[in-house]
Amino acid sequence: MRTCPLNYETVGDPHDPWVLWFHGLFGCGADWRSFAQALPGRYHLLIDLPGHGHSATIVESSWHRCVAELIEALVEPASSLSVVGYSMGARVAMGWLCHTLRQVDRAVLISGHPGLQQVSEREHRLQVDTERAAHLMQLGTQNYLHQWYQSELLQEIHLAEQSETLIARRARNESASVAAAMVGLSTGQQPDYVSDLGKRARHITWVAGARDARYVALLQRAHRKMPGSDLKIAPTVGHQVHLLQPQWLHRVLSDALPLAA
Numbered sequence: 597m598r599t600c601p602l603n604y605e606t607v608g609d610p611h612d613p614w615v616l617w618f619h620g621l622f623g624c625g626a627d628w629r630s631f632a633q634a635l636p637g638r639y640h641l642l643i644d645l646p647g648h649g650h651s652a653t654i655v656e657s658s659w660h661r662c663v664a665e666l667i668e669a670l671v672e673p674a675s676s677l678s679v680v681g682y683s684m685g686a687r688v689a690m691g692w693l694c695h696t697l698r699q700v701d702r703a704v705l706i707s708g709h710p711g712l713q714q715v716s717e718r719e720h721r722l723q724v725d726t727e728r729a730a731h732l733m734q735l736g737t738q739n740y741l742h743q744w745y746q747s748e749l750l751q752e753i754h755l756a757e758q759s760e761t762l763i764a765r766r767a768r769n770e771s772a773s774v775a776a777a778m779v780g781l782s783t784g785q786q787p788d789y790v791s792d793l794g795k796r797a798r799h800i801t802w803v804a805g806a807r808d809a810r811y812v813a814l815l816q817r818a819h820r821k822m823p824g825s826d827l828k829i830a831p832t833v834g835h836q837v838h839l840l841q842p843q844w845l846h847r848v849l850s851d852a853l854p855l856a857a
Contacts, residue, residue, distance in 0.1 A: 597775040603650035607640040612856040613676035614703070616687030616692075617642045619666075622741065622766040622774060624649030628680070631838070634846055645688060647777030652770050658659040661780075663691040676854045678702040679797075680731055682838055684781055687711075690789040693796040700796060704852050705844070706803040707811050707835045710818045711788035721786025729775035737774065738767040762839070790818050800825040801852045803845070807834040826852075 604625055615638050617628040623640030626649065632640035643666075644651035666688070678701050681689030686708020693700055698749050712718045732740045741763045779785075793800060800822060802815040819827040827850050833840040 601651070602646065603644040604643045605629075607642065608638055609856075611638045612637055612639045613678065613854045614639045614641065614679070616679045616689070618645060618679070619643075619648065619679035619779065620683035620685055621635055622648070622744075622769055623682075623685070624769075625737070625856060627682075627838075630842070631680075631846060631849060635849060635853060645685065645777065646780065647773035647775075648769055654817070663688065663695055665690045666696075666716070676701050678704075678853050680704045680706070680849065680853075681708055682706040683708060683835070684777075687748060687783065687786055688781065690793060694789050694792040699798075701798050701854055702796040702852050703793075703799070703800070704801045704803060704849060706837055707805065709783050709811075709814060710790045710793070711778065711782060711786050713788045715754040718784045718786075720784070722779070722782050725782035725784060726779050729778040730779065733771055737769055737771045738763065741766055753818050779804045790821050792825065793818075794822045797853075799852075801848065802827045803837055803848060804828075805830045805831065805835055805837045805841070806831040807832070811835065 605726050607629065615632075615635075617625060617632065617640060620627060625644045628640070628642050632638075632642060646661075657787045677698055679689045679693065681687070681704075683706070684704040688704060689706065690710065691704060692751060693703055712721060735743070745763065746758060802819055803817045804811045804827075806812065812829060815827055830837045830841045830844050838845050
């Protein structure tokens with residue numbers, strides 16, 4: 597990897613097939629460490645996206661800047677290159693896929709919005725995320741997270757045993773940094789990527805939780821427009837598949853990501 601303004605950690609041998617990992621809002625690259633360690637025979641790059649983890653000092657987040665920085669940094673030769681992303685990270689992965697000149701073998705996109713089709717929808721979503729960012733600044737990270745995890749989309753993790761541990765870990769992120777990313781990396785900032793994605797990766801696996809009805813419908817639409825892609829539905833969970841169905845997701849990833857020859 598070239599000099600990259602984004603922090604990252606690595607797991608494995610750089611001579612093996614490369615896998616890039618992009619986390620969700622309030623997360624960091626280390627969220628994926630247990631998955632990377634359980635998937636040998638691959639070289640894993642666990643990236644802290646702008647405003648998160650050790651990339652928290654990058655507060656001037658913007659959709660195009662984030663994607664451009666990843667394209668500039670990730671130019672090293674690799675025999676094989678794949679990407680995994682969750683939620684915000686899945687959306688960043690889509691942006692990177694659609695603009696990089698690299699040939700990408702596999703993409704596993706978990707609970708990621710493929711993009712709003714209408715400009716008016718994107719403008720509305722950006723306004724919503726701008727208001728959410730202001731609310732985050734007002735409450736502070738920990739108080740905001742308690743409210744956020746009670747939302748319909750994420751409520752299941754609030755009920756799970758690990759919720760307090762997760763909130764404590766997520767609360768290490770600075771409010772101002774995440775608020776900037778919330779606006780700069782908003783769904784309202786990204787185009788609808790579905791029509792371009794099929795041209796940019798040899799194979800795409802869409803993943804959604806069975807109880808996340810909105811995202812199941814979104815990814816079914818994307819899957820129909822990309823007949824060569826796969827759609828995997830995780831049983832008994834909603835949006836946060838990687839947290840609540842890790843063993844199921846590990847099997848999906850193990851099947852999807854290339855191994856060293």
